[in-house]
Amino acid sequence: MTVSLHDRSMPAKAMGRFRPPSAFWLIAPAILFLAFFFVFPLLKLVAISLPDGSAEHYRQIFTTPVFLRVIGETFRVSLIVTVVTVAIAYPYAYAMAHGGRAALLVLTVALLIPFWVSLLLRSFSWIVLLQNTGLINDFLIAAGLIDRPIRLIRTPLGVIIGMVHILLPYAVLPLYTVMKKIDLRLMEASSICGASWLRGFARVYFPLSLPGVMASAILAFTLALGFYITPALLGSPRDMMIAQMIAGQFNEQLNFGLGAALAVVLMVLTAMAFGLFGAARAALQMRDRRKGEA
Amino acid sequence: MSAVLQNPAGTAMRLEGVSKSYGVVKALDDVSIELRKGEFLTLLGPSGSGKTTLLRAIAGFIRPTAGRLLIDGRDMTGVPPQKRNIGMMFQDYALFPHMTVLENIGYPLETRGIRRAERETRGMEMLEIVGLAHCAKRYPKEMSGGQQQRVALARALVFRPDIVLLDEPMAALDKKLRGQMQIEIMHITRQVGATVVSVTHDQEEALVMSDRIAIFKDGRLEQIGTPHELYLQPRSEFVADFIGEANLLRGAVRSTGEGTVVEGDGWTASLPPGDPRSEALAKVRKACVVLRPERIHAVAAGSETENAGVGVIEDKIYLGVEYRLVVRMNDGGKVNLRSRDVASVAGMNAGDRIGMAWTVDDIVVIGA
Incomplete structure (x- = not known):
């Protein structure tokens, strides 16, 4: 990567004495930062999870029902969240990509405003909205749709x-990037070929x-697996x-070894989910290519 | 040839006073055209003349603000594109990138509920016709521009549409390929007996491919006719200038005992009495005379007759088969001549004062 970037830079002769620094030196600060504050702590974490080289903590995780239940629940919730998020993000991104410039501006601003508000504040706001005497229940009762508050919180x-x-914003952006490159003429071509809008879609x-x-599903899913404040x-x-649960092990149980092992398990499972998506995509492409050669 | 061509009678499409306004801008202004079955009609005009708007209105992507569109006798004005049975080749082809060539061509059949086996048979037949049978399993991006265009044409023809629309068919091709594809598209559409409406701003393309040409300007239909008619009898300066090369000479109209004369500084065009062109000029005082460059003969100064002019050669260009002369008239206007009479032109040089002669038959007058 660094080598190829270097190769593509201008010929040294043309540049005279003034040579641009090689790409390696440009990214060196980032690499150093990551090495000290990410890779090293990560290795340390793995070390802590294996006290004296014993895999005891991992054995405990995979034999204790409560841990397995929490891991299962994490995947279940993340999966539901991913499906719902992408389903909502899809039409939103479509409107951004094909709704004209005014729509793009309004929708982009609406999408980015939440980024200016801290995650903590946004999650607290949902308490206000979702609680039994919150905005949503008040509205539904006032509208006469329900008699007693629905339990949401x-x-x-x-x-x-x-x-x-x-x-939602994380899911919308990759969708938007792909959609804005889709030529709507293809939909015109589809309709002149005799297809209804639905069939063309x-x-x-x-x-x-x-x-x-x-891309949107991978991002949403992997982010969802690590959610902490919102579910709390x-x-x-x-x-x-x-x-x-990891936080509990560190902050309350003070069982650093088990907490570290849980963190490693989360990381490995996330990587596996990532790999699974990647494999699915590669398989899809392979099938297309083979179809092309046949 | 197909049955459609053996029985050319019948109207494929009728446009009745079709107009389209965007606010105060009239993109199309009261256009009426009748298209015969099996005919190749080209809509020709500069950009912004309304030709593309009309094509999109025929396709159903645009709804006219006034007028009617009848296809095969049925009113199609408000019918959505997918129910019109029209084929279209888009400017950039709009092939579906995730489908193979055969799947692309089979798509219009798929939407019509035709089973896979028959789709593939008919798709392959179409690919044979456009000469791409060996590319059935390829994807569009694996093909050259010319090949993609043939696929797009096959997709537009495979379901035997009532009308085939071609939107700037040569725009995406390099110059060398254009001439070849013009002939090829013409042959293929005739072979399957398709009725075609094509849009272009390239007059040469229009002349090569069309049975008739409709010339557009500012949203209006200026003139419609065969290429020959448009070349010989343009009804406006715009048409004269757009089809082929034209010298436009503006002069005063004068009636004499021996007919009508249009004259300017150093030239005269005389029409005999009783000539329909004379009668057309009876009520005007100024007119424009259209003279084609190949119809003007360079002659020695002083030898000109009653249909003639004088001027000074500004440029003399040798083009192998012919000479091209640019002659400056007394009023400063320039006239282009093309002459294959190499022997008589050879002695004339830039700066020489010469005469120009033409015959009564070469004169086209446009009332001004």
Whole structure:
């Protein structure tokens, strides 16, 4: 990577005595920073999880039902959140990509405003909205749709609502990037070929937007796996996710070894999910290519 | 040839007073055209003349603000594109990048509920016709521009549409390929008996491919006719200038005992009495005379007759088969001549004063 960047820089002769620094030196600060503050602590974490080389903590994680249940719950919630987030992000990104300049401006600003508000504050705001005397329940009761408040806070539903809200911008942006490159003439071509809008969408637009769907889902899913504050504030202890459990081991149980092992498990599972998505995508491309050669 | 061509009678499409306004701008102004079955019609005009708007209105992507569109006798004005049975080749082809060539061509059949086996048979037949049978399993991006264009044409023809629309068919091709594809597209569409409406701003392309040409200017249909008619009888300076090369001479109209004369400083165009062109000029005082460069003969100064002019050669260019002369008239206007009479032109040089002669038949007058 660094070598190829260097090769592409201007010929040294043409530059005279003034040579640009090689790409390696430009990224050296970043590499040093990551080495000291990320790679080293990570290795340290792995070391802590294996006291005296014993895998005892890992054995404990995979034989204790409560740990397995929390890991399972983390994946279940993350999966639901991913599906819901991408489903909402898809039409939003479509409107951004094809709705004209005014729509793009409004939708982009609306999407980015939450980034200016801290995650903590946004999660607290959801408490105000979701609680029994919160805005949503007040509105539904006032509208006569329900008699008694629906329980939203301290339920998996509350957690999912909060997480979807926070992940939405991350899911929209990769979708938007792919969609804005799709030529809408293809939809015109589809309709003149005799296809309704729906068929054109299913056969032409959606397949072309799939790379965006994939990227958006990977991002949302991997981010969701590591959520900590939102489920802590909006969920009940029964809806605990793995990040909360790791924090518990460090802050309350003071069992650093077990906490570190849980963190490593989360990391490995995330990497596996990532790999799974990547493999699925590669398989799809392979199939297409083979179809091309046959 | 196909049955459609053996029985050319019948109207494929009728446009009745089609207009399209965007606010105060009239993109299309009261356009009426009748298209015969099996005909190749080209909409020709500069950019912004309304030709593309009309093509998109025929396709159904644009709804006219006034007028009617009838295809095969049925009113299609408000019908969406997918229900019109029209094929279209887009300027940049708009092939589906995630489908193979055969899948692309099969798509219009797929939307019509035709089963896979028959789609592939008919798709392959179409690929044979456009000469790409060996590329059926390729993806569009693996093909050259010319090949992509043939795929787009095959996709537009495969379902035997009532009308095929070509949007600037040569725009994405390099110059060398254009001439070849013009002939090829013409052959293919005739072979399958398609009725074609093509859009272009290239007059040469229009002349090569079309049975008839409709010339557009500022949203209006200026003139429609065969290439021959448009060349010989342009009804406006715009048409005269747009089709082929034209010298436009503006002069005063004078009636004499021996007919009508249009004259300027150093030239005269005389029409005999009773000539329809004379009658057309009866009520005007100024007119424009259109003379094609190959119809003007360079003669020695002083030998000119009643249909003649004088001027000074400004440039003399040898082009192998012919000479091209640029002659400056007394009023400063320039006239282009093309002469294959190499022997008589050879002695004339830049700076020489010469005469120009033409015959009564070469004169086209446009009332001004």
